[in-house]
Amino acid sequence: MRLLAIDTALEACSAAVLDTTGGGIVAQVSLPMVRGHAEALMPLVKRVMGASRLAFAELDRIAVTVGPGSFTGLRVGIAAARGIGLAAARPVVGLTTLAAFAAPFIAEDESLPVVVAIDARHANVYLQVYGRAGRVLVAPRIASLHEAGLRAAAAGAPRLAGTAAEWLPPGRPANGRRARSMPAALPTSPGSRASASSRGKRRLLPSRSTCVRPTRSRRTPATCRGDDQAPHNVV
Secondary structure (H helix, E strand, O other): EEEEEEEOOOEEEEEEEEEOOEEEEEEEEEOOOOOHHHHHHHHHHHHHHHOOOOOHHHHHHEEOOOOOHHHHHHHHHHHHEEEHHHHHOOEEOOOOOOOOHHHHHHHHHOOOEEEEEEEEEEEEEEEEEEOOOOOOOEEEEEHHHHHHHHHHHHHHHEEEEEEOOOOOOEEEEEEOOOOOOOOOOOOOOOOOEEOOOOOOOOOEEEOOOOOOOOOOOOOOOOOOEEEOOOOOOOO
């Protein structure tokens, strides 16, 4: 099977061509970026397809990450994948970002659990836990760092993956390094501020600029961006 994979969910714009019949990854390019996916993706796809020496009609399907991640980045990736799929008459398959982080390590050793955590901002993470043979132990959800830490500990020294892996209790990170312990003070985001209590401990307090949902009001705080969205699970 020949597959074109597109990922614009997080702070990178990536594309790869995979041949599962024995060729493995034929070509791949990944450019780190926070913004600019719309301008970078199609030239990047053209570059990858050129390196693979394949035409779009020779692909069997197109895969794309569907979240969680940047709302704008996801729209760019999904739109491009669907456009290519329609033009080449090939099916488009959506893959969650959490599953994409976990898949290589489940394939490497399916006997060990994997905990995936992605920064969801405001001291929360997108969380999913996999057990033996890739069985889902904790379905994708938004969780506080405290809950994520408890879930990771309950999995029993799992392999940790994702952009927020180092915020979880020490385990076996997917990158081979030992993760740091969960910080005593939760990491702050642009929409939150930390203050010291009378006992010397730190707690997270919402700031006046924090909002739950972005609005069209002119008074919408700068911290209320489209990136703070729930996971996208369908193409």
